[in-house]
Amino acid sequence: MSFPLDLDLETLRRRRSEKWVSYPADVLPLFVAESDVAPAPPIAELLSAAVANGDFGYSADADGLRDVVSQYYTRFGVEAAPGDVMPVYDVGVGVRAVLREFLTPGAKVVHHVPVYMPFPAWIRRSGHEPVGVPFAEDGSINLPAIEREFESGARAILLCHPHNPSGRIHPQSELAELASLADSYGAIVVSDEIWAPMALPGHEFRSFLAASNTARKVGFAISSASKTWNLAGLKCAWVVTGNRAQYTLPPYLAGACGHLGSLAARTALTEGEPWREELIAALGENVDLLGRLLEEHLPEARWTRPESTYVAWVDLRAYPALGDNPAKRFLSEAKVALSPGAAFGEGGAGFVRINFACNPELLTAAVERIGEVARGAV
Structure with missing residues (x-):
């Protein structure tokens, strides 16, 4: 995995921020826009x-x-x-x-x-x-x-x-x-x-x-x-x-x-610029990874590669059995927390937002899980 997205799940679960306390420990959280990084060294030293x-x-x-x-x-x-x-x-x-x-x-x-x-x-x-x-x-x-x-x-x-x-x-x-x-x-x-x-x-x-x-x-x-x-x-x-x-x-x-x-x-x-450049490079790798994972596990999904941010807006309306709120199904059945599209207002039903600022292994496991739910949805 690429620095600075190289923190393992055990380390991350010790955090007490919203991303890591909102759901039980068996849920993979890829919802709220926090990134799974250790602080940039100059900031860590200052604090x-x-x-x-x-x-x-x-x-x-x-x-x-x-x-x-x-x-x-x-x-x-x-x-x-x-x-x-x-x-x-x-x-x-x-x-x-x-x-x-x-x-x-x-x-x-x-x-x-x-x-x-x-x-x-x-x-x-x-x-x-x-x-x-x-x-x-x-x-x-x-x-x-x-x-x-x-x-x-x-x-x-x-x-x-x-x-x-x-x-x-x-x-x-x-x-x-x-x-x-x-x-x-x-x-x-x-x-x-x-x-x-x-x-x-x-x-x-x-x-x-x-x-x-x-x-x-x-x-x-x-x-x-x-x-x-x-x-x-x-x-x-x-x-x-x-x-x-x-x-x-x-x-x-x-x-x-x-x-x-x-x-x-x-x-x-x-x-913080050297650290930011490393983060952007790692996020670029994760965008590539997410594209491959969606193609393999959710081939009917539609998305446009983001030009900025570390979130991806994924259209799952080609999976009608998932309903207007696929995130709800994914949370209950796949134990993956994503942001529901409807929360972003009109036009969001049938979409999910995926936070990909995480360990590539975590991202892979999450997409594999939600893909399994989508394939079996009735």
Whole structure:
């Protein structure tokens, strides 16, 4: 197996995070978006020293994090000043803060479906109305459907870029068109870019803010080191504002970051690149492995290789006996936990999301198990 996806099942089951305590020990968990990795050495050393020193106080690292993020985002095509960056507790908090600050209460906010499960809840918690629109038939951003919602009063779109659950990186041409459309209606675009550093081999990610001057005028990019370096529990993210002259977030948001999260994120972005490159290479191998496993054990399944993320969106509607919720059958009969497609909204019935950021042996065993259930489904 490839480093850093080389942790065995016995080691992983000692973890107390959601992925490893949600189901009994006989279940293989490939659902929630945690990766089965040991921490990058620079981050492990930082956190070990903090524990030894009892360094658990309030964060005073906002300025340092701003500097690092502004430099890091240049790799995604964005020239941002430190003042364009606002540290926040997590991506969801960043999304809600932007919507609350810059939209009229009760305004409609568009999002695509299917999409990352919390999007509608984030929009509602910010005091706004979520409106789901499907992707175009070719999987592209559905500009006509979005324009219809703008015409009826929507004044924002919450974009998932790269897209979860499909792993698609939206092309810059589509993003530029979306920016122009939003600008013409006085709307903003809030781009959840939490998977930004995770473009898989052969692909490149560029931020929504890099799509055009208009994208910078109407856009926000919200990201974190949490998915790439597996730091979700440490709670640190950031908002990059494309148009600070018009859209300035309140400074109190920076104080909500976790101290260890902020230090770990800064270390990830400055010292974690060699480890990230190894992870991306290992994930590329797992994508190849998953393709072979699906072809062998679920030959009627349909999927598009993800361009980013470590999740795969698999269409099992060619196995009608599995019903609209194959994940439920797989959990009860195969003892494999996957994310049910319906949880991602309209268009998700009959799909599952597979987290392939795991030991290849675990991935192999899981697909073999669910393939056996699919073959025997009646």
